[in-house]
Amino acid sequence: MQSNTNGAAERSGAKPRVSGWVLASLALSMLLSSLGISIANVALPALAQAFDAPFQHVQWVVLAYLLAVTIMIVSAGRLGDIFGHKRVLLFGIALFMLASAACGLVSSLWMLVAARALQGLGASVLMALTIASVRDIVADGKTGSAMGLLGTMSAIGTALGPSLGGFLLASAGWRAIFLVMVPLGVLNLLLASRFLPASRPAQKAAGFDGPGTLLLGAALAAFALAATSGGGRFGWSNAVLLAGALVAGGLFLLVEARVASPLIRPSAFRNAGLSGSLAMNMLVSTVMMATFVVGPFYLSRALGLNAASVGLVLSVGPVIATLTGIPAGRVVDRLGASAVVLVGLTLMAAGAFALATMPAAAGVAGYIAGIAVLTPGYQLFQAANNTAVMMDVAPDRRGVVSGMLSLSRNLGLIIGASVIGAVFALASGAIDGAAAPPEAVAAGMRTSFAVAGGLMLAAIAIGYLSRRRLDVALAEDRG
Incomplete structure (x- = not known):
């Protein structure tokens, strides 16, 4: 009965009612792709010991995944436009699942790195096509809520990775952190194949x-x-x-x-809305990565917290993100995407400057207060920005535009890890943050988040100018 209703709706041009199982399959795809990043970090010391390898070699277990995602994510979206979003998404889930199994069964470090690269290829499909699929199947008035759900699942994956990975390392060894994703992949494949509506290749989609x-x-x-x-x-x-x-x-x-048939049309960057959204997305991801790069050093070296306490404090951000993702999407549906983008960026700027100043006076409480402002702002921005970008994209370009959004996010993560990390090292007076005295680490913290606050002010300016240019263009069209 439901399939007949959905078919009639598709023939009439209306989008059918979306079941909870459809959203569950997309949410699980987003969870797996973020879990694939965060769960491996905690295993690096164990991998160095297991393979008798230096850290410079072991870090490729993380880098191979991130590079594969970054390199292929736009192409993954393009393949979805050509062959159909559901078909390519199912392939990506299967590849991710099989690569996860290979990661848990390898016998050498470089075989693990190769398997992680394949896992990253699968994750690039999951990241690119979950957002595109939401725009395919969710009604316009509910898009923000669906984007908020995906943001929540991404935050859950980020928060769950270190804790789940630590438990599995202690109880079953490093192989378990990869093998645990196999049954999750099987469940995701079953849900997506059973409940995700069939999607046809876009009629205008050109070649690869x-x-x-x-x-x-x-x-x-x-x-x-x-x-x-x-x-x-x-x-x-x-x-x-x-x-x-x-x-x-x-x-x-x-x-x-x-x-x-270009992968990315250069003319697309003349679109003020798209180019501005991609630039803001990159800056926002840069700032969020700073919390993961600088935060652990500050909490352990400047405040003297032990490893367990550092992990507990660092989990506050992902927990807040989990709780605020869906409400942020509902705010977008109610107030509109363009206005909420600026609200989110303003909160992020306030949170970044709070992290630059409050911990010096209030310690852990000041750090948590800054995170408590920064994180809801991030969720508001993500839900609003994704909605604004995908709202008016033609069906034959949704996959590639979704991939561009994820690409800008991953570039921001790489820039945050390298550039903000370099700022912190320079301001603290030591390349190795663990060797710097507490006062120097505190100075590095202040400088790093002052820079992060400046980046958020730049993002606000980009958002304001993009909105002004868009308003002028709309006025000219009406005239």
Whole structure:
């Protein structure tokens, strides 16, 4: 009966009523992709011991996943536009599940790194097509709430990873942190195949842009390596990698201007709304990554908390994000996306400046107060920005635009880890934060979040100017 109703709705052009199982399948996809990032971090010391490898080698277990996601996420969205969002999403879930099993069964570190890269390829599909699928199946008036749900599940995955990973490491060993994602992947595959509505390839979708994909991948890989290699110092190898990224990026833009079916149309960046949203998304992710990079050093070295207490304080942010994600989406549905974007950015700026000033006077309470302002602002921004970007995107471009949103987020994470980390190291007077005295770490904390607050002011300016340009364009169209 339900399928007949859905079919009639599709033929009439209206979107059918979305069941809870549909949203559950998309939410689980988002949970798995974020869990894949956060659960591996806690295992790095155990992996170094298990494979008798230095940290510089073991960190590739995390880096391979993040690089694969960053390089392929726009292409994953494009494949969804070409072959249908549901079909490609099911493939991505299956790849993620099989790669998770391979991670838990490998016999060498570099086999694990290769399996993690495959897992990242699957995660790129999950990240890109969950947002695109929401726009396919959810009515306009409920899009914000659905985006808020996805934000909540991403926060749950981020919060669950370290605690679940720590428990599994202590009870079953490092292989269990990867194998636990296999049954979750099976459940996700069953839910998505059973309940997610079938999606046809967009009629206007053009062919796959192979040369553009390769050049974009080369540019992003070189940029990511330049940002993360060198042990906190910018040397010749970093300069060469950065130059390679710029060359590959320039060639990518030249190719995209000439091919018949470009992966990313350069003309899209002339759209004030899209380019502004991508820039704001990158800046916001940069600031959020700063809390994970700088926060642990400050809490342990400047405030003297033990490891368990640091973990407890760091969990406050993800818990707040979990509780505020769905309400943030409802606020977007009620007040409109463009207004809520600026509200979210303003709260994030206030939270960043609070983190720069309040912990010095109030200690842990001041740190938690800053996080309690920053995190709801982040959830408001994410729900509103995703809704604003996806609202008017044509069906044949939803996958690639969703991928661009995720790409800008991942670039922000890489920039946050490298640039804000470098600011902290410079301000604290030591490349190794663990070697700096408490007073220096506190100075690094203040400087880092003062910079983060400045980035949020820049994002507010971008949001305001983008809105003004959009209003002018709409007025000209009416005239």
